[in-house]
Amino acid sequence: DAKTTQPPSMDCAEGRAANLPCNHSTISGNEYVYWYRQIHSQGPQYIIHGLKNNETNEMASLIITEDRKSSTLILPHATLRDTAVYYCIVRVGGTGGFKTIFGAGTRLFVKA
Amino acid sequence: GAGVSQSPRYKVTKRGQDVALRCDPISGHVSLYWYRQALGQGPEFLTNFNYEAQQDKSGLPNDRFSAERPEGSISTLTIQRTEQRDSAMYRCASSLVGDYEQYFGPGTRLTVT
Secondary structure: OOOOEOOOEEEEEOOOOEEEEEEOOOOOOOEEEEEEEEOOOOOOEEEEEEOOOOEEOOOOEEEEOOOOOEEEEEEOOOOHHHOEEEEEEEEEOOOOOOOOOOOOOEEEEEEO | OOOOEEEOOEEEEOOOOOEEEEEEOOOOOOEEEEEEEOOOOOOEEEEEEEOOEEEEOOOOOOOOEEEEOOOOOOEEEEEOOOOHHHOEEEEEEEEOOOOOOOEEOOOEEEEEO
């Protein structure tokens, strides 16, 4: 079972920031928060991950609360091409090869 | 460089037949994952490998499903005596050891008639 809870859908205006929340209240100390997205019928695409510090890359920012029980993925200037299903995942990181559980995700609609 | 490849891209088979789905990971990627995805749902973990060792097969639905990766590179997911409920997109992903990012292949669309 997924260890995360996400809203099923969200809307965002083009050019505005999209803030996607995720609850993971049972996260363990050695579990990371990962975000992937899936556009239409393509395979999921990695976006970002973090342990406890906020992270930023060219795609997005990840804000993790101090108690690590929730996080927010921020797309700073959403475009129509960001319309996709966004998955928040918690799993052990490091040596690789660990079971990965995707939930239902959040379907983000970016509107012109 | 080449990404993860899967073959066939589409497979239509009759109920009761066996099918073998192939995944060719990115060169040098040690970890390999198999997922199944029904329409409108997120990927469902099936099994994974580190090198040739199968680490976790708890996601395989029943004993008709099996997977192998004998030389630590190409992997095959086999479904025996297929049933209509096996129809889905089957996706493979690979990653480097110590890396966090999984790279997904295009998937194999399996239809059991």
